[in-house]
Amino acid sequence: MTDTLAPAEPYTRTFEAAVEHVDGREVVLEETYFYAESGGQPADRGTLADHDVVDVQSTDTGVVHTLAEAPDVAPGDIVTGRIDDSFRTYCMRAHTASHVVYGAGRQLLENLGYGGFDISPEKVRVDFTTSTNIDDGVLLELERLANQAVWESRPVSWETLPSAEALEVAGIAFNTKTEEGIAGDTVRVVTVGGAGSDDGPWDVAACGGTHVENTRETGPITVLERSNPGEGLTRVEFAVGEPAIERRIAEKEAAYEAAAAVGTNLDGLPAFVRNLQATVEELDAERAELQERLADVRIDELRDEVFQRDGGTWLVGELERLGPNELGETAATMVGEDADVVALAGRDGGTFVAVAASDGFDAAAIVDDVTDEFGGGGGGSPEAAQGGGIEADPAEVVASLRE
Numbered sequence: 001m002t003d004t005l006a007p008a009e010p011y012t013r014t015f016e017a018a019v020e021h022v023d024g025r026e027v028v029l030e031e032t033y034f035y036a037e038s039g040g041q042p043a044d045r046g047t048l049a050d051h052d053v054v055d056v057q058s059t060d061t062g063v064v065h066t067l068a069e070a071p072d073v074a075p076g077d078i079v080t081g082r083i084d085d086s087f088r089t090y091c092m093r094a095h096t097a098s099h100v101v102y103g104a105g106r107q108l109l110e111n112l113g114y115g116g117f118d119i120s121p122e123k124v125r126v127d128f129t130t131s132t133n134i135d136d137g138v139l140l141e142l143e144r145l146a147n148q149a150v151w152e153s154r155p156v157s158w159e160t161l162p163s164a165e166a167l168e169v170a171g172i173a174f175n176t177k178t179e180e181g182i183a184g185d186t187v188r189v190v191t192v193g194g195a196g197s198d199d200g201p202w203d204v205a206a207c208g209g210t211h212v213e214n215t216r217e218t219g220p221i222t223v224l225e226r227s228n229p230g231e232g233l234t235r236v237e238f239a240v241g242e243p244a245i246e247r248r249i250a251e252k253e254a255a256y257e258a259a260a261a262v263g264t265n266l267d268g269l270p271a272f273v274r275n276l277q278a279t280v281e282e283l284d285a286e287r288a289e290l291q292e293r294l295a296d297v298r299i300d301e302l303r304d305e306v307f308q309r310d311g312g313t314w315l316v317g318e319l320e321r322l323g324p325n326e327l328g329e330t331a332a333t334m335v336g337e338d339a340d341v342v343a344l345a346g347r348d349g350g351t352f353v354a355v356a357a358s359d360g361f362d363a364a365a366i367v368d369d370v371t372d373e374f375g376g377g378g379g380g381s382p383e384a385a386q387g388g389g390i391e392a393d394p395a396e397v398v399a400s401l402r403e
């Protein structure tokens, strides 16, 4: 059985190899450069003996290539493998970028520990543990440092060491929970090197994936977001290649649009928004005060409209812009003083009514009369009751109560 040669020679795209074993659509070669899905890196795509390769898995019997259909080959035949260049190159860049991002984390985050990794065509995620709260500022600094390491064109190298020796390497990152990559006798160690001869390595990790030879090959890295997937892990998602560029364009587009909408430029946008927020808060406070005064004026008007009914005085009216609880409080403060029954109707999406009553009157029964006539429901006590979901305008409710 052979393992894949992909991690050792990641730039090989075309190769010839002898068939060792065939079982329907599954082919094992004497050696292969196809990457078998492992450790968060997806299986390579491509063709083998001119058939599409739909999956590559490492098993006890070797690296199994699953083809789209059963090939007409036999053990001993020499076949040609072609690895999809675009997807493999993306994976190499993405995988290297994950080491670069983790290396940036080493400089920024306290008590850093490695927790896992995954590549998809749109984004890459790195999970880790840290005691640092990753706010927006930390996230931006992470992106800045990662791209700095790309720009510095740091060499990337890999070697296989005996496990005991590998675990001695200062600061080596590996998943302590799964111990992936360190479970065997040997460990493959991937190093993102120093920027110069007197600069220490940017990152050292146990990793079996495929990588580029220099950080500059990864291109720009764009951090997308951070989240907490559970188990004390922090997840940072980022993109390389086209998704990374597209994200930056989308962010700039949104920022330009926001700036143009308020008639300023990008540099002026944050200050403009802060000022706008302060103005909105002032206006909100002013509006609340004016509404209160408006309600007071309206209540004064209603005092002039008190009428006699069922042997008592009634104050009935509509109060706009107050919620049901505010109406209830207003009715409760007015009852007894201004009238024996105070019934106030309002609207906030649906129509509602609040009733407060003195001895001899039943607020709940008055609400029941309203909901019997117009629909909706409610309840309360003889002293205070509320109804809501009423299928009529407040003016209709008021007119009905004044009859």
Ligand SMILES: [Zn+2]
Pocket (backbone or CB within 6 Å): 095, 096, 099, 190, 207, 208, 209, 210, 211
């Ligand atoms: Zn790696």
